[in-house]
Amino acid sequence: MTDTLERKRTRSVEVEALAVILVLLVIFRESISGFIDGAALQTWITVFVSVLVQAVPFLVFGVLLSAVIAVFVPRSFWARALPRHPALAVPAASVAGVVLPGCECGAVPIAGSLIRRGVTPAAALAFLLAAPAINPIVLTATAVAFPGNPEMVLARGLASLVVAVLMGWLWLRLGKTEWIRLPHRHDEGASKGRAFWSACRHDVVHAGGFLVVGAAAAATINVVVPEAWLQTLAADPVLSVLALAVLAVLLSICSEADAFVAASLSQFSLTSRLVFLVVGPMVDLKLISMQAGVFGRGFAVRFAPATFVVAVLAAVGAGAVLL
Template identity: 80%
Template sequence: MPDTERVAVAGGVGDGIDWSVPAEPADDTHPRRGGPAERRRHTRPRVGSVEVLAGLLILLVLLRGRLTGLVDSPRWQTWTTVFVSVVVQAIPFLVFGVLLSAVIAVFVPRSFWARALPRHPALAVPVASCAGVVLPGCECGSVPIAGSLIRRGVTPAAALAFLLAAPAINPIVLTATAVAFPDNPEMVVARGLASLVVAMLIGWLWLRLGRTEWIRLPARAEPEGSRARAFWAACRHDVIHAGGFLVLGAMAAATINVFVPEVWLRQLAGSPFLAIPALAVLAVLLSICSEADAFVAASLSQFSLTARLAFLVVGPMVDLKLISMQAGMFGRGFALRFAPATLVLGVGVATLVGAVLL
């Protein structure tokens, strides 16, 4: 009698029917077993990031003569300078944020957040916003950290409030603002207060109107093995998603810098009604790191202090590279809703705070 294997069927026990079926051959080349012969026929070469990078390098070598002529033009030199400066400014803080995000994901238990944050979401929002004071990072690092917080069970409203507050009210940014505006110390207070208020309002607005399905975090595999392996797997995952969109955002910012005429800025500065939204939009387009934007704002002396405050409040919360990174981390649907709401609140709060303190 040939060998058989038993198939378990619900309700088949004791019903008088023999559910044994002939066992399939043990030959490794059996087509249903997916043996070596079958696998060889269906296996196709996979093109990964290493192959793509190698192909790009070969193209650069083959086309180096034509590319050199293009890069020699003044516009391309400006584009390259802006692109490299945005990426170089952001990468150290992106790496810091990715490492901290991996630490949160691997080494911090979920129970910690239940103890650290108030149970009521409305109270967790201001606590998470104020937590940004102790984190010396920029907007590039806050995106993966916020994603990791949501994965660890933190309410999205609190995580998003932290995402907005951390790049704008941490000690490094406030110190840089004080150095950039030595004759206007009230600018430091105005920036910290306005940024904190915007972060809390966005968190509470999410509690009121936000939906869970708007946030679609990219799937992250849970590797088996040691915590060290899980840590590096989380780092690689966040670098791929956040780093790639950082490059796209930097390319968009460099393109805007090249094609927006500077004379438009002078005309806008003369209009008290257009100066504030104009500098807010400029902050979105320039995509300057929050540690350096105060010095750029100080150089825009033709604009009022309130307009420059809007530049400092909006920039760390909404810019091209940040929108791109948020779309990669949380989904395009989230970014299309989150960025406009943050921009409107940022301009409104900066205008009110500037009218009172400046």
């Protein structure tokens, strides 16, 4: 018992120290950059901090909403809100994700709370994919980024919704309960206020820690991959699709900002850029890291590759029909 308490205290101190370091990096990033001579290292720090600055507000929003769901929403609500048949609950949960103005950083802990509240994992995972991809903020940003191609908004929304529903149904068919290992919480029997803050701290530790790992990986990829490669890949239709799909995974850009990055890649076709927009909010480095932290590594190594394949195929299909 004493060892367990000691480990908890040590972990708490480590997390708080990490939080302080990250805050200091954000506040003093310009001063720190001035002491660094290497352009590559400066780029790494810029990308790392940018990913965190973009993602943290939505992570906080998701953690707070997750805690509200876990503590204040009764289990009976989900039984009434979603169809009882799992196959029908999947598209219903996907459509519910449309109205949530958040990104993948917030959707991960929310999906975890939904599963804890008794929602079938297939429906929660469909919500996880739909919420950051086709909410009103993301679609509006896409319309602003592509003012001359309004069909991009329809193509992105439709393809992303199809991916969310198909992945939910695929989980119903092939998924196994033991693949999802949600971390245990220790707030049973506590008051609602104490349980709320306990849930917030729990999700920040698990999701936030893996967000930092994903941001560091994305920054490293940004520095290592030469930009000249993009020019060569854009000339080949098949390679351009695969290149932007992989780039979306590596860059780990928040869904509210990825449309502007896609619009800047003007050397690529609209279909290739659509693939970038569909894959990014569903499969990227920080999202995979966060999924591993919230649902377990066994889940992430199965779910992420399957989502990647389905997202690429759906985006190419939507591009062929609508673009």
